[in-house]
Amino acid sequence: MRDANFSRGxxxxxxxxxxxxxxxxxxxxxYAPNDADQGFVQKIFYxxxxxxxxxxxxxxxxGIYGIRFLRSGDRVHDLRSYVAIHxxxxxxxxxxxxxxxxxxxxxxxxxxWEEPTLVSFLIVFLLYACYQPLRxxxxxxxxxxxxxxxxxxxxxxxxxxxxIAVRAAESLIHPRVLSTTGGSMPGSMRLTFLIALAGMAxxxxxxxxxxLTSKRASFQLRALRRRLAGDDDGWVPVRRSAAPxx
Amino acid sequence: MSAxxxxxxxxxxxxxxxxxxxxxxxxxxxxESVPAMLLFSVSTxxxxxxxxxxxxxxxxxxxxxxxxxxxxxxxLAINRLFVAEREEGGFDxxxxxxxxxxxxxxxxxxxxxxxLVVLELAAVPAFAVLLLAPPGLPGLLxxxxxLLLADVGIAVVGTLVGALAVQxxxxxxxxxxxxxxxxxxxxxxxxxxxxxxxxxxxxxPMPGRWPAILGLYDLVFGLLAYAVFDYLLDE
Amino acid sequence: MPPAxxxxxxxxxxxxxxxxxxxxxxxxxxxxxxLSRAYGERVALAGVTLTLPxxxxxxxxxxxxxxxxxxxxxxxxxxxxxxxxxxxxxCELPRDGWAVRGRVGLLAHEPLLYRELSGRENLRFxxxxxxxxxxxxxxxxxxxxxxxRADEPLRTLSRGMAQRIAICRAxxxxxxxxxLDEPLANLDPGAAGAVEPLIGAGSGAARVLISHxxxxxxxxxxxxxxxxxxxxxxxxxxxxxxxxxxxxxxx
Numbered sequence: 001m002r003d004a005n006f007s008r009g010x011x012x013x014x015x016x017x018x019x020x021x022x023x024x025x026x027x028x029x030x031y032a033p034n035d036a037d038q039g040f041v042q043k044i045f046y047x048x049x050x051x052x053x054x055x056x057x058x059x060x061x062x063g064i065y066g067i068r069f070l071r072s073g074d075r076v077h078d079l080r081s082y083v084a085i086h087x088x089x090x091x092x093x094x095x096x097x098x099x100x101x102x103x104x105x106x107x108x109x110x111x112x113w114e115e116p117t118l119v120s121f122l123i124v125f126l127l128y129a130c131y132q133p134l135r136x137x138x139x140x141x142x143x144x145x146x147x148x149x150x151x152x153x154x155x156x157x158x159x160x161x162x163x164i165a166v167r168a169a170e171s172l173i174h175p176r177v178l179s180t181t182g183g184s185m186p187g188s189m190r191l192t193f194l195i196a197l198a199g200m201a202x203x204x205x206x207x208x209x210x211x212l213t214s215k216r217a218s219f220q221l222r223a224l225r226r227r228l229a230g231d232d233d234g235w236v237p238v239r240r241s242a243a244p245x246x
Numbered sequence: 247m248s249a250x251x252x253x254x255x256x257x258x259x260x261x262x263x264x265x266x267x268x269x270x271x272x273x274x275x276x277x278e279s280v281p282a283m284l285l286f287s288v289s290t291x292x293x294x295x296x297x298x299x300x301x302x303x304x305x306x307x308x309x310x311x312x313x314x315x316x317x318x319x320x321x322l323a324i325n326r327l328f329v330a331e332r333e334e335g336g337f338d339x340x341x342x343x344x345x346x347x348x349x350x351x352x353x354x355x356x357x358x359x360x361x362l363v364v365l366e367l368a369a370v371p372a373f374a375v376l377l378l379a380p381p382g383l384p385g386l387l388x389x390x391x392x393l394l395l396a397d398v399g400i401a402v403v404g405t406l407v408g409a410l411a412v413q414x415x416x417x418x419x420x421x422x423x424x425x426x427x428x429x430x431x432x433x434x435x436x437x438x439x440x441x442x443x444x445x446x447x448x449x450x451p452m453p454g455r456w457p458a459i460l461g462l463y464d465l466v467f468g469l470l471a472y473a474v475f476d477y478l479l480d481e
Numbered sequence: 482m483p484p485a486x487x488x489x490x491x492x493x494x495x496x497x498x499x500x501x502x503x504x505x506x507x508x509x510x511x512x513x514x515x516l517s518r519a520y521g522e523r524v525a526l527a528g529v530t531l532t533l534p535x536x537x538x539x540x541x542x543x544x545x546x547x548x549x550x551x552x553x554x555x556x557x558x559x560x561x562x563x564x565x566x567x568x569x570x571x572c573e574l575p576r577d578g579w580a581v582r583g584r585v586g587l588l589a590h591e592p593l594l595y596r597e598l599s600g601r602e603n604l605r606f607x608x609x610x611x612x613x614x615x616x617x618x619x620x621x622x623x624x625x626x627x628x629x630r631a632d633e634p635l636r637t638l639s640r641g642m643a644q645r646i647a648i649c650r651a652x653x654x655x656x657x658x659x660x661l662d663e664p665l666a667n668l669d670p671g672a673a674g675a676v677e678p679l680i681g682a683g684s685g686a687a688r689v690l691i692s693h694x695x696x697x698x699x700x701x702x703x704x705x706x707x708x709x710x711x712x713x714x715x716x717x718x719x720x721x722x723x724x725x726x727x728x729x730x731x732x
Contacts, residue, residue: 070474070477123430126427127428130420130423130424133416133419133420134410134414134420137414137416138414139415140520140521141521143413146477146478146480147410147413147478149477150410151424153470154406154470154474157466157467157470158427158428161462161463162430162431164431164462165430165431165435165459166431166434168456168459169434169435169438245521245522255579255583256609256610256612260612261609261610263609264606264610267606268595268598268606272595272597272598275598275634330595330597334591334593334595334596335589335591335592335593335594336593336595338587338593339593339594339607339650341558342557342558342559342582342585342587342593343582343583343610343611344582344583344612480561481559481561
């Protein structure tokens with residue numbers, strides 16, 4: 001656990017994510033054609049969908065780390081799970097906001113209940129919004145980590161199941177609101193989309209590493225402080241927190 | 247005192263049976279869960295009966311009212327499911343026994359399932375009388391299938407969430423916050439499955455994908471809960 | 482600190498103990514080496530090391546919050562050690578905790594009984610969990626003098642009566658190691674005498690006893706452990722105890 005070097009590759013990853021995202025958005029405005037139905041407004045799709053996809057994958061990743069924590073007991077996996085979910089939640093807020101803007105611009109309403117992906121995403125978001133309050137409500141750090149891992153695993157399984165259920169519930173009468181050109185994308189759009197998606201994924205990994213590194217640093221700082229204060233494992237007033245302690 | 251050197255393990259079915267008996271007996275004595283669920287459900291139906299302009303509902307709306315009410319009623323039961331264990335040291339008493347710990351999950355899920363069945367035996371007819379027109383339950387067989395499948399899903403997820411929430415400090419908040427989103431697929435599938443049965447024009451057949459989705463949900467969450475429940479009891 | 486060695490003489494205790502470590506003898510009841518457990522960053526137990534032979538009694542003293550209950554719960558397999566080793570009845574915790582569970586009896590601060598059920602129903606339930614028959618339940622109820630009121634809900638009984646039922650629960654499965662947290666609390670002298678053969682030195686089981694009644698604890702003990710702030714402050718055989726050191730625990 002102490003040897004885990006979270007900041008390995010941080011610089012190239014940061015550069016990579018900047019390059020991909022900037023390049024991607026340049027392509028959005030310069031290269032990709034305007035959508036036939038929705039016009040310029042549709043371009044927010046290149047931000048909204050990658051945000052949503054990466055957020056959902058992040059939640060599932062949080063679940064995978066949760067499983068690893070439960071099986072190994074190594075607190076580093078709990079930390080990874082926490083950070084993955086934490087950042088995915090932020091991306092999810094972004095996805096909801098951009099989705100809302102898209103809906104307002106195309107359809108004049110800030111929210112459309114008929115759009116199954118938006119609705120299922122909202123449900124997932126509401127669930128994961130409880131992750132940190134749940135952690136905070138458990139004082140014992142061990143139990144907190146374990147229960148959070150259970151939650152992460154259940155949530156990770158829930159994401160695909162929920163998607164299936166909501167998609168199946170989509171009525172044939174209401175057309176998919178936020179689809180692009182009826183489902184098939186011309187090559188230039190697809191390329192732009194893939195680059196934007198790749199950029200978002202790299203950004204996610206980079207943000208993860210940043211947060212992991214920063215947390216590691218603060219744990220080490222605290223451990224050093226304790227040692228300087230004289231007692232290695234003496235009683236230290238612990239502030240209740242939702243974040244995992246290493 | 248005999249010094250048994252062989253580890254003695256009690257068979258799981260015996261343990262599950264003992265736990266179920268104990269919980270059913272406690273419920274009969276204290277009457278905490280089922281009457282509360284019933285009262286809540288029936289009063290909700292009455293309120294809808296007077297609150298909605300249409301005195302009778304059909305299709306989507308009727309299904310939605312029924313299933314959302316059942317879901318909220320189940321939250322009441324989930325809240326109380328592990329309270330006796332938590333407050334009277336029941337977890338410790340169980341953990342000291344040489345038994346497989348998932349027996350607790352099986353027993354509690356069965357108990358919650360049985361509470362739901364009892365609730366529905368009374369609440370669904372009440373719903374039909376108060377809110378359906380004509381008062382009657384077309385498609386009874388399909389409805390029962392949906393009820394049973396949905397009850398399994400609610401029981402599994404409810405037991406998991408209940409066990410998780412009971413050890414936190416904000417149990418009454420955490421249960422609805424976690425359980426309701428997790429059970430939304432159940433509501434969706436069950437409501438969409440029930441809706442065609444209650445159309446005023448005449449009952450239509452229920453699309454087969456809804457029981458299939460419920461079944462998938464039950465299977466996946468059942469296995470998951472079974473695998474993960476142990477970790478909630480460890481320390 | 483004098484280490485707790487196995488005695489070569491049988492001592493003056495009834496139901497005396499066998500010299501542990503001799504070939505072919507059963508493993509000691511409790512073997513702890515450097516046992517530690519933390520609560521977050523706070524130390525609950527640290528560096529506890531002792532050996533308790535079969536049939537012997539360990540008395541644990543210490544101020545509130547010193548770690549006595551934590552120690553008891555670790556021995557009961559309810560908590561797992563964070564560092565060091567703990568062996569109970571020859572089985573290493575937490576890996577082999579499952580093997581030990583049916584052989585250890587815990588009498589905790591709470592009775593671990595359901596208040597709405599009667600004494601008999603509670604005991605029958607625990608009997609099923611441990612694979613014990615109903616006859617044993619009746620015998621125990623008889624032994625503690627609770628047969629007459631065994632069918633009333635526990636919440637209607639006095640604390641002393643509930644304590645007696647709790648004692649029955651703890652010894653229901655004839656454990657080889659008894660973990661007792663204030664066993665005689667709320668018991669009148671008559672009841673205390675009635676439960677003596679079940680949980681006292683005469684029971685034949687090894688015992689770990691927490692008692693705030695220092696005199697009583699000392700009377701019963703073969704080995705004495707003093708905890709202070711989770712750490713082992715003193716460990717001595719009963720006869721060799723320094724009374725001053727004991728008093729300091731509570732200072």
